Amino acid sequence: MSTPLVLGIETSCDETGVGLVSGGVLLGDALASSMDEHARFGGVVPEVAARAHLEAMAPMVRTALRRAEVDLADVTAVAVTAGPGLSPALQVGLAAGKAYALAAGVPLYAVHHLAGHAAVDVLDHGPLPERCVALIVSGGHTSLLSVGDLARDEIVHLGDTVDDAAGEAFDKVARLIGLPYPGGPAIDRAAREGDPHAIAFPRPLTGPSDPPWTFSFSGLKTAVARWVEAHDDTGGALPVPDVAASFQEAVAETLARKAVAACVDQGADTLLMVGGVAANSRVRGLVEERCAAAGIALRVPPIRLCTDNGAMIAALGDLLVRAGVEPDPLDVAADPRARLTGALLHGTRALPVG
Ligand code: KG4
Ligand code: ZN
DSSP: OOOOOEEEEEOSSSEEEEEEEETTEEEEEEEEEOHHHHGGGTSOOHHHHHHHHHHHHHHHHHHHHHHHTOOGGGOOEEEEEEESSOHHHHHHHHHHHHHHHHHHTOOEEEEEHHHHHHHTHHHHHOSOOSSEEEEEEOSSOEEEEEESOTTTSOOEEEEEBSSOOHHHHHHHHHHHTTOOSSHHHHHHHHHTTSOTTSSOOOOTTOSTTSOTTOBOOHHHHHHHHHHHHHHHHHTOOOOHHHHHHHHHHHHHHHHHHHHHHHHHHHTOSEEEEESGGGGOHHHHHHHHHHHHHHTOEEEOOOHHHHSSOSHHHHHHHHHHHHTTBOOBOTTOOOOTTOOOSSSBTTOOOBOOOO
16 A cells, blocks of 8 residues: 555644644644634633634645645545534534545545544654553543554543543633633643642542542632632732642642553553643653653653644544555544544444455
8 A cells, every 4th residue: 555645634622723644744734723712701612613613624724735745636535533522613624524535535534533632642753552551631531541553443441530621620720710711821831930839739539549540620620719719818819820830730640640550550661641731841741750750651742732733633544544444434423422432433444354
């Protein structure tokens, strides 16, 4: 088989991402964000995001093609996020993916957004090991997974969050302390000036009798809210950097502890940490420190590829094509609440050999 050239499209939330990947190499990508249009609402408004995707789609595809120095006619497959995500936003990307696949006369892969977050790491760090533990920390999901061949194998959930995702906690706490949306980067910045040990916030579900791979961040958010309320009653100015740093430390400590323990339990020598929260400087720093102490190799994508983008979907499509996985029909549906079981949203079917 000649080297594939995969066009990847991502529209699950507020980023319109397009990427072109060929044989594990990112040739070019483009990203537009409607983040600023949502800031005054304190969160993403699905219909506003969908409209922005519609406007940005064709220009982003053109920009990515130009940067990669290829034509649409060179593309051999299209991969598109079909879930999970905001329904109106997903619909725009999926319709676009179908249209480009039809126009170019190439197969379509309707992929799982979170598998894309994991796949993007191969672009900078090469093929994944035979098996590893993956920590996915995004705005909507927090999971510890056992991952084998991303394109072919089922992804096994070791544990998930029972309430808020880690990124959601960053966004909600940012709002509580008057920082802008999206909260993660704002807390990351504010925390640089703060003392991570100023306030002892809880490390949720890290006790000896707690489920070891399960996460819960809603209690931590409530603890921050209580602390802020109590502090407001004193009439003093809120020490935003200290609250940000102490909250961030609690999240980083919780993620690091559970992820390293999962690797030890599974006998995995590699931890793959992906998703928007993997862009956090303290989470990266602490997880790296703990992995080094435990002799575990840590793989984290470059910061720019941790948050949503088109390269991650193209990277996953490229793995699927090279693994000989059968594509989806053009009437494939989106699923805004799809659970992560593998690379394809609707299950993986290997092509018959021969
Ligand atoms: O993976 P992602 O881009 O989108 C989803 O699939 O959800 O993750 C977005 C989340 C948001 O909650 C955002 O606040 C968080 O990732 N995030 C961060 C940082 N950058 C983005 N959280 C902490 N520190 C950061 N530097
Ligand atoms: Zn994401």
